[in-house]
Amino acid sequence: MATTTAKTERSITGKKDLTVTIEPRSKQARSLLPDVIDQLESLTRFLKSLSDGDTTFEVISLSKQSPMTAVLRGLRRTKVAAKKRVEGRAYTYRSNGTTTDRAAKALTALASHKKLPSYVDPYALTHLRDFADDLGKTDHTATVTANGETFKVDERLKEQIDSSLGNIRIAYTSYTGELGRLNAHGSKWSFTIFPPAGPTRILCYFDSKEIEAIRSLVTEVVTVRGRAVYRGETAWPVHIRVDTVESRKSAPEGFWAELPSKLKDHWHDASDADKFIACMGAEVA
Amino acid sequence: MPVTPISSSPAWERRLPKESIYIDSCIWIAQYKPDELTDEQRSGISWLNEQISMGNVIAVASSLLLVELLTVSAELIEIAYDGRKGLLVAADDAICHRARELQQKCYADKQKCLSNLDALHLSTASVQRCQRFLTLDKTRKNNQLSPLADKQYLERLLGLKIVDPTTLEDQKKLDL
Numbered sequence: 384m385a386t387t388t389a390k391t392e393r394s395i396t397g398k399k400d401l402t403v404t405i406e407p408r409s410k411q412a413r414s415l416l417p418d419v420i421d422q423l424e425s426l427t428r429f430l431k432s433l434s435d436g437d438t439t440f441e442v443i444s445l446s447k448q449s450p451m452t453a454v455l456r457g458l459r460r461t462k463v464a465a466k467k468r469v470e471g472r473a474y475t476y477r478s479n480g481t482t483t484d485r486a487a488k489a490l491t492a493l494a495s496h497k498k499l500p501s502y503v504d505p506y507a508l509t510h511l512r513d514f515a516d517d518l519g520k521t522d523h524t525a526t527v528t529a530n531g532e533t534f535k536v537d538e539r540l541k542e543q544i545d546s547s548l549g550n551i552r553i554a555y556t557s558y559t560g561e562l563g564r565l566n567a568h569g570s571k572w573s574f575t576i577f578p579p580a581g582p583t584r585i586l587c588y589f590d591s592k593e594i595e596a597i598r599s600l601v602t603e604v605v606t607v608r609g610r611a612v613y614r615g616e617t618a619w620p621v622h623i624r625v626d627t628v629e630s631r632k633s634a635p636e637g638f639w640a641e642l643p644s645k646l647k648d649h650w651h652d653a654s655d656a657d658k659f660i661a662c663m664g665a666e667v668a
Numbered sequence: 669m670p671v672t673p674i675s676s677s678p679a680w681e682r683r684l685p686k687e688s689i690y691i692d693s694c695i696w697i698a699q700y701k702p703d704e705l706t707d708e709q710r711s712g713i714s715w716l717n718e719q720i721s722m723g724n725v726i727a728v729a730s731s732l733l734l735v736e737l738l739t740v741s742a743e744l745i746e747i748a749y750d751g752r753k754g755l756l757v758a759a760d761d762a763i764c765h766r767a768r769e770l771q772q773k774c775y776a777d778k779q780k781c782l783s784n785l786d787a788l789h790l791s792t793a794s795v796q797r798c799q800r801f802l803t804l805d806k807t808r809k810n811n812q813l814s815p816l817a818d819k820q821y822l823e824r825l826l827g828l829k830i831v832d833p834t835t836l837e838d839q840k841k842l843d844l
Contacts, residue, residue: 464741555759559751580688580726580755581796604751611760618795634750640721641712643699644742 396565399457399480400443401430402528406450409522410588417570419451422525423501424569428586429510430457434504439476457482487529493543494534506586508544509621515541549615557608558585558623559631562600567591573622576607582619589625597628604631688726688755689716690705690793692803692810692815693736693785695833705833709804712836716802727754730763730792732785757792772826780813790815792824801830 430668445452458476489503515536518525525536560578560639571589575584587607608627611620720727735778749756767787776780794803819830
């Protein structure tokens with residue numbers, strides 16, 4: 384019977400899949416499902432941040448016995464032509480191994496203290512660090528097998544990530560962009576904003592009490608304000624702990640094209656303005 | 669077997685514009701006083717405004733605009749930089765750190781500095797990875813560097829193109 388299960392697992396597990404095994408470090412440590420879900424969540428965030436497209440992950444095999452083993456497969460979302468749609472589905476998901484390759488290269492570089500590939504940004508490293516951190520808190524360790532190589536996720540890896548990331552800086556700031564990827568499971572609820580220019584995305588953690596307000600803003604353009612965490616020299620935050628989220632009013636059609644005439648309407652009384660400018664100096668209008 | 673993702677992505681698609689252009693506050697000021705602009709500058713700015721309106725380029729600016737354009741209603745600035753066609757970037761400590769580095773580098777290389785405002789505008793454009801920085805600023809005040817007069821040096825330092833509105837018409841050739 385055991386042989387049959389093994390064969391079945393082998394047949395569904397592809398070369399480009401990623402296997403993660405989570406095991407307790409001591410006999411006292413127990414694998415509780417909510418903890419494991421949180422840990423897998425951090426791992427999938429790491430994998431997602433390595434992918435350059437619209438990639439998501441499917442758990443194709445999960446063994447809940449100790450040690451817990453999960454097999455993850457990367458799926459790339461692709462648009463289906465209108466004529467070929469089945470049951471009106473606009474997208475299909477195809478197996479994609481790019482992220483597994485990248486994860487293997489990133490972990491190899493970290494383990495050997497070599498230069499990280501360009502696609503491994505502080506954002507991705509922070510998620511991997513979260514994964515190692517979550518494991519440490521529950522007294523677990525994990526091994527990740529990707530591309531035939533096995534990597535240990537433990538305190539040592541966390542230290543390597545920290546040395547690669549550099550110092551933590553914290554600042555209160557704001558970012559504007561489209562709100563998407565609402566994630567309301569696990570212990571850290573989050574959404575991502577996608578600014579129209581600059582950083583491609585910013586992960587925002589929010590208080591679970593605000594879920595209804597946040598849900599109503601999905602796909603809206605918002606300005607988030609809060610405590611941003613920066614690592615090393617990077618000028619973009621790895622995440623923001625959100626205090627306020629404000630929906631942005633859209634500019635009317637053709638607003639920019641008509642800007643010079645609109646500016647005249649919004650110009651304050653000319654004589655007052657001239658006095659004001661004279662008082663403030665040349666760099667103010 | 670149908671494949672179902674464990675966490676579905678929202679059905680949004682990003683249509684990124686081809687280019688983001690940083691618009692210095694002097695361009696806004698110039699639009700109040702079009703008589704002080706040359707025909708080429710006027711035509712360049714109006715062409716750029718159309719491109720932004722059509723969503724072909726993103727207009728980026730610093731939140732410094734709110735204190736530099738005191739006679740324009742804040743509402744107009746907020747609407748123009750609504751996070752869709754225009755983006756107002758907070759002059760936060762990451763930007764200030766970059767501006768400080770920029771000023772120190774300029775002094776080390778040229779024994780000259782950028783004004784605080786120029787440094788903040790240029791570092792915002794650089795942090796936001798804008799491809800172009802649109803300005804009219806070519807006068808060197810108090811032996812300081814100015815974006816247009818010291819264009820080549822600053823372009824090399826920041827990795828972006830500093831452009832005068834008169835050259836904007838040439839951008840058409842770049843198929844924005």
